[in-house]
Amino acid sequence: DPHSKGSGLGALKARFHSSSLALIRPLFCRFQLKKFVSGRPFPRLNLKNTTCSATAVLESDVKDTGSFVEVGYIASTHGVHGELHVYSRTDFPEERFQKPGKRWVRSKRMGKPVYQEVELLEGREVGGKRPSWLITLKGFNSVEKASDLVGSTLLVSERPTLNDDEYYIPDLVGMAVILQKTGEEIGTILDVYNTGGDTDLLQVERTDVASGQKVWIPFVTQIVPVVDQKRRRVEIDPPAGLLELNSPGESKHEKAKLKKDAKEKRKLRERFSGVKKKLMAIGQTHILEGLSTGTESQQQELVSQLLRIDFSLFHRALKHVLPLSESTGRERDEFSWKPPLNFPCSDWQEIDACLQQEDTETDGGDTFRWWKGGLQLIADGRVAVVVLAGGEGTRLAGKGLCVKGAIDLGLAGGKSLFQLQAERLLIVQELSRMVTNVTTKPCIPWIVMTSDATDASTRAYFEDNEFWGLDRSQVWFVKQASLPCCSIETIEGQHRILLETPWKVAQAPNGNGGLFNSLSVQGTSDRLADLGVEYVQVYAVDNALVRVADPVFFGYAKERGADIGIKVVTKTSADEAVGVVCMNYERAEVQGAESSDFPEYTDSPRYGVLEYSMITDSSKHATEETEQGRQLKFRAAHICVNVFSLSFLRKLGEPEFELEYHPAVKHIKHVTKQGEEWVEVIPNRPNGIKLERFIFDAFKYSDPSKVALLEVAREEEFAPVKNAPAAGVADTVDTARCLMKSLTKRLPPLTPSKTGTQIRHLVRNLNVAYMGAHIEENIRDFLVTSDEVSQLT
Numbered sequence: 001d002p003h004s005k006g007s008g009l010g011a012l013k014a015r016f017h018s019s020s021l022a023l024i025r026p027l028f029c030r031f032q033l034k035k036f037v038s039g040r041p042f043p044r045l046n047l048k049n050t051t052c053s054a055t056a057v058l059e060s061d062v063k064d065t066g067s068f069v070e071v072g073y074i075a076s077t078h079g080v081h082g083e084l085h086v087y088s089r090t091d092f093p094e095e096r097f098q099k100p101g102k103r104w105v106r107s108k109r110m111g112k113p114v115y116q117e118v119e120l121l122e123g124r125e126v127g128g129k130r131p132s133w134l135i136t137l138k139g140f141n142s143v144e145k146a147s148d149l150v151g152s153t154l155l156v157s158e159r160p161t162l163n164d165d166e167y168y169i170p171d172l173v174g175m176a177v178i179l180q181k182t183g184e185e186i187g188t189i190l191d192v193y194n195t196g197g198d199t200d201l202l203q204v205e206r207t208d209v210a211s212g213q214k215v216w217i218p219f220v221t222q223i224v225p226v227v228d229q230k231r232r233r234v235e236i237d238p239p240a241g242l243l244e245l246n247s248p249g250e251s252k253h254e255k256a257k258l259k260k261d262a263k264e265k266r267k268l269r270e271r272f273s274g275v276k277k278k279l280m281a282i283g284q285t286h287i288l289e290g291l292s293t294g295t296e297s298q299q300q301e302l303v304s305q306l307l308r309i310d311f312s313l314f315h316r317a318l319k320h321v322l323p324l325s326e327s328t329g330r331e332r333d334e335f336s337w338k339p340p341l342n343f344p345c346s347d348w349q350e351i352d353a354c355l356q357q358e359d360t361e362t363d364g365g366d367t368f369r370w371w372k373g374g375l376q377l378i379a380d381g382r383v384a385v386v387v388l389a390g391g392e393g394t395r396l397a398g399k400g401l402c403v404k405g406a407i408d409l410g411l412a413g414g415k416s417l418f419q420l421q422a423e424r425l426l427i428v429q430e431l432s433r434m435v436t437n438v439t440t441k442p443c444i445p446w447i448v449m450t451s452d453a454t455d456a457s458t459r460a461y462f463e464d465n466e467f468w469g470l471d472r473s474q475v476w477f478v479k480q481a482s483l484p485c486c487s488i489e490t491i492e493g494q495h496r497i498l499l500e501t502p503w504k505v506a507q508a509p510n511g512n513g514g515l516f517n518s519l520s521v522q523g524t525s526d527r528l529a530d531l532g533v534e535y536v537q538v539y540a541v542d543n544a545l546v547r548v549a550d551p552v553f554f555g556y557a558k559e560r561g562a563d564i565g566i567k568v569v570t571k572t573s574a575d576e577a578v579g580v581v582c583m584n585y586e587r588a589e590v591q592g593a594e595s596s597d598f599p600e601y602t603d604s605p606r607y608g609v610l611e612y613s614m615i616t617d618s619s620k621h622a623t624e625e626t627e628q629g630r631q632l633k634f635r636a637a638h639i640c641v642n643v644f645s646l647s648f649l650r651k652l653g654e655p656e657f658e659l660e661y662h663p664a665v666k667h668i669k670h671v672t673k674q675g676e677e678w679v680e681v682i683p684n685r686p687n688g689i690k691l692e693r694f695i696f697d698a699f700k701y702s703d704p705s706k707v708a709l710l711e712v713a714r715e716e717e718f719a720p721v722k723n724a725p726a727a728g729v730a731d732t733v734d735t736a737r738c739l740m741k742s743l744t745k746r747l748p749p750l751t752p753s754k755t756g757t758q759i760r761h762l763v764r765n766l767n768v769a770y771m772g773a774h775i776e777e778n779i780r781d782f783l784v785t786s787d788e789v790s791q792l793t
């Protein structure tokens with residue numbers, strides 16, 4: 001309705017007068033208008049209880065809702081006879097709230113406007129800050145009935161004719177605002193306000209500045225000379241500086257933001273002073289020296305890094321590995337470690353033989369049964385895989401940084417480790433769909449564990465390769481934690497944290513055993529549990545023959561009801577750089593032993609790995625007589641391909657099962673302050689310690705009866721890429737490629753899937769591809785569409 005005091009509802013009566021900025025300014029200062037509309041949720045309209053003659057209709061049923069004019073807001077009931085308290089939004093309140101006759105009420109039902117015709121019987125004005133009225137509507141004669149209308153808007157259906165200089169606010173709202181001098185559009189009218197003075201103000205949202213800033217423009221002829229209703233635009237000629245003035249709302253907002261920023265800064269300062277105290281307590285304050293040199297942003301970088309480091313954990317871990325001479329493990333008591341008892345061996349030829357038989361329901365042997373069971377687990381969405389890809393790959397890349405998974409293996413098509421793994425995942429998903437006859441293709445979550453050192457480049461590498469055709473949502477990146485590196489030598493009894501630059505602490509990923517904690521704190525294990533996952537295969541990124549999501553391994557672990565499945569191969573020589581899986585008879589206290597979840601750990605042996613860096617020479621070379629002749633006593637090589645039940649993996653994320661730290665002694669380039677100078681130190685012998693957790697330290701937390709070892713053929717499943725290629729060096733890209741190629745030669749020949757005529761052929765083909773025959777092929781040739789499968793089945 002036309003009015004002079006208002007909330008932007010009803011018509012604006014523009015009073016054109018000569019106004020100047022001097023007059024406008026005080027207006028801005030006291031401009032603290034609240035909208036009349038309280039924003040209270042609309043109560044639901046309860047038609048059943050309404051005995052009045054009112055009818056409710058949806059907007060689409062009302063012929064011309066555009067002709068409605070809002071005249072008031074029904075704020076509450078009054079008394080016990082159904083009177084309603086209405087806030088006025090009209091310049092003609094007597095006409096609207098006193099004169100009996102037809103009115104409309106608009107409320108919302110399930111988010112949609114609903115219009116209801118009502119009849120006004122009488123009304124009277126009440127005092128108060130806001131202009132408001134008490135009205136009585138026909139049929140609404142009790143509080144109960146009247147309360148149905150609270151929160152609704154009172155409407156009239158006819159608009160009074162306006163003078164030339166009067167406009168309805170709803171007509172102005174949404175109009176474009178044009179600078180008359182340049183024709184440039186600067187924004188849109190959001191609303192119209194009046195502060196009680198003579199001048200109405202247009203609230204304009206700027207569209208020409210990025211922030212969508214709001215400005216207030218006095219609705220006076222000098223500043224708004226043209227209101228073009230037809231073209232839905234106003235032309236303005238603002239005095240200098242007007243557009244730069246922000247709305248009071250904005251400045252309020254800004255004030256709140258400044259306050260919030262100040263609060264955050266204060267919190268940061270407090271946290272940082274906590275960090276300083278901690279550094280003082282652990283004797284590492286030298287890493288703050290950068291704060292007195294360099295640029296502000298360099299110093300800022302240091303502060304934010306220090307705030308992210310868990311110095312308590314660092315200190316605990318360092319204490320755990322000290323003194324170094326004892327804890328490198330070289331002196332470990334070899335008599336407490338014994339080779340594991342007998343365990344089964346998997347045999348892929350058995351699967352292939354079964355697939356060649358006419359009878360597809362054939363039972364086969366153990367491996368075939370595990371294989372089928374595993375494919376069913378995959379089809380049922382019960383499995384996930386984790387690739388350990390947080391290592392820095394220093395042996396491979398020397399001092400530079402390297403994303404191992406991205407290394408080109410020198411195969412046709414320039415395939416990398418990650419690509420081969422993605423392809424195997426696609427193939428095994430396909431295999432599972434075909435063998436189990438599920439209608440939708442299984443989708444196995446692939447968790448990529450990265451670290452600060454590898455995260456950005458790994459993600460970029462996946463993006464660049466469009467995830468090799470995998471569903472993006474099945475690949476989850478989880479970043480493991482890092483810890484500061486420190487010096488081997490001590491100063492005043494302290495191993496000192498090393499600095500990469502004066503403003504950056506040298507850090508390293510905390511070892512692949514950091515996985516459990518990362519999965520837990522980042523909510524990944526919970527997410528897997530929500531999906532119904534039961535088993536998770538965890539493998540090292542650098543094995544070119546790894547069977548990703550190996551159905552045999554899953555089926556085997558499930559059949560054995562295992563907490564942990566461990567794949568082993570026979571160690572080739574005493575000096576091969578692999579850990580060996582053993583039983584540890586050492587009487588040791590295991591953290592969490594009291595927990596009812598874990599059996600008592602006293603004299604009973606536990607599984608563990610004697611890592612190649614820890615095993616004594618005599619254990620390494622010890623031999624024993626076996627059915628196959630004399631062999632190394634400790635020969636069950638750990639190839640870092642394991643399966644964990646999700647329930648066990650989740651327990652390992654709990655604080656009481658924290659894995660111990662091991663020291664990795666390395667060359668670490670760093671800077672140090674000599675006098676006033678920063679000097680770079682490039683070591684020519686190992687000078688630093690990285691603190692690492694090992695994944696296999698988790699083995700001891702399981703009852704041995706729930707650990708299931710599975711021997712696999714090394715030439716089929718183990719081709720590690722650890723070192724830079726050089727003559728006579730083992731475990732390089734070249735040795736891995738040779739192993740892959742010779743396996744491909746031993747496997748049956750492939751016939752591209754689409755030429756296959758029977759599902760049995762397709763399945764066999766896929767299985768052979770999965771085992772390693774696909775390395776130089778385009779795997780799209782093996783993948784079959786749903787239509788093709790349904791035609792065959």
Ligand SMILES: CC(=O)N[C@H]1[C@@H](OP(=O)(O)OP(=O)(O)OC[C@H]2O[C@@H](n3ccc(=O)[nH]c3=O)[C@H](O)[C@@H]2O)O[C@H](CO)[C@@H](O)[C@@H]1O
Pocket residue numbers: 388389390391392404449451480509510511512539540541542577578579580609611612637638639640692693694695696720722
């Ligand atoms: C601790 C461990 O597992 N040792 C095994 C690892 O030794 P090895 O010493 O070769 O272990 P690596 O340093 O290569 O790490 C193994 C895997 O863990 C990843 N990684 C490493 C550190 C880290 O902080 N984050 C991370 O994700 C690496 O990227 C790699 O995928 O593989 C050998 C087989 O090849 C096994 O015989 C060893 O028992």
